[in-house]
Amino acid sequence: MRALLVLFSLVLSLSTAQAADKLQVVTSFSILDDITHQIGGDHIQISNMVGPDADAHTYEPTPDDAKALLKAKLIIKNGLGFEPWLDRLVTSTETKATVVTASKGVISHTMDEDGETIPDPHAWHNLANAEIYVNNITKALIAADPANKADYQRNSQTYLKEIYRLLAEAKTKFGALPPGNRRIVTSHDAFGYLGQAYGIEFLAPQGLSTEREPSAAEVAALITQIRKDKVKAVFMENIKDSRLLKQIADESGAQIGGTLYSDALAAEGPASTFTGLFEYNLNTLCAALGKP
Numbered sequence: 001m002r003a004l005l006v007l008f009s010l011v012l013s014l015s016t017a018q019a020a021d022k023l024q025v026v027t028s029f030s031i032l033d034d035i036t037h038q039i040g041g042d043h044i045q046i047s048n049m050v051g052p053d054a055d056a057h058t059y060e061p062t063p064d065d066a067k068a069l070l071k072a073k074l075i076i077k078n079g080l081g082f083e084p085w086l087d088r089l090v091t092s093t094e095t096k097a098t099v100v101t102a103s104k105g106v107i108s109h110t111m112d113e114d115g116e117t118i119p120d121p122h123a124w125h126n127l128a129n130a131e132i133y134v135n136n137i138t139k140a141l142i143a144a145d146p147a148n149k150a151d152y153q154r155n156s157q158t159y160l161k162e163i164y165r166l167l168a169e170a171k172t173k174f175g176a177l178p179p180g181n182r183r184i185v186t187s188h189d190a191f192g193y194l195g196q197a198y199g200i201e202f203l204a205p206q207g208l209s210t211e212r213e214p215s216a217a218e219v220a221a222l223i224t225q226i227r228k229d230k231v232k233a234v235f236m237e238n239i240k241d242s243r244l245l246k247q248i249a250d251e252s253g254a255q256i257g258g259t260l261y262s263d264a265l266a267a268e269g270p271a272s273t274f275t276g277l278f279e280y281n282l283n284t285l286c287a288a289l290g291k292p
């Protein structure tokens with residue numbers, strides 16, 4: 001009996017030790033949480049900041065986020081100006097963790113807003129960029145935890161195969177859309193990289209960030225443009241209140257094409273992983289744009 005108890009407590013302390021031994025990683029938002037999890041598997045423990053269906057542009061960090069940064073060995077962020085609140089928290093906590101920019105090496109798309117040229121942070125919507133994210137995250141995990149290098153490399157290769165499969169699917173499906181009439185409206189300018197890759201023009205009442213609310217004049221101008229250009233469809237976004245979009249659809253006569261997952265995964269269902277999100281958006285866009 002006593003031997004059994006000793007054995008039991010030994011097993012218990014071993015499993016606690018294993019949990020503590022896992023590489024502690026912080027990710028800034030749900031898409032990076034999933035990509036990092038696909039590569040890190042059981043070797044890492046992720047604390048993610050902005051969760052599913054939530055808006056990273058307007059996020060305010062919590063005291064728990066600060067604690068997670070202090071515990072972390074790696075902090076993975078998107079970069080391109082997406083998470084200014086994370087940069088401030090890294091500075092104020094003086095965390096010793098390595099900060100990794102997942103988008104490093106991406107050729108950034110820019111937009112002119114209020115007289116300024118600013119980088120578009122939504123690079124993940126081009127799968128060729130997603131490949132760069134995967135490689136940057138894989139390298140960072142290996143550098144922080146070289147003992148598990150073989151596993152990180154294997155997971156990364158498996159995941160990249162899935163991304164290449166989706167790249168081919170996107171090329172076929174978007175390529176089959178009728179030419180012309182490839183203009184659509186979303187709440188904010190989140191799909192510039194996707195549009196650039198596949199020749200689709202996305203218009204939005206809000207710019208690159210969701211922070212600034214559009215003026216009545218800007219909304220009216222967009223409605224006029226939708227009518228004039230015969231814009232095919234208006235899409236809601238999972239991170240945004242859809243009232244403005246519904247009003248724009250009503251007043252312009254454009255149809256509502258469904259919901260696109262822009263800056264966050266879904267809490268459940270097909271868009272609850274990054275590759276699932278991409279495929280869901282691909283099919284939703286093609287269903288609306290493929291109609292004669």
Ligand SMILES: [Zn+2]
Nearest residue numbers: 190208209263
């Ligand atoms: Zn956004």
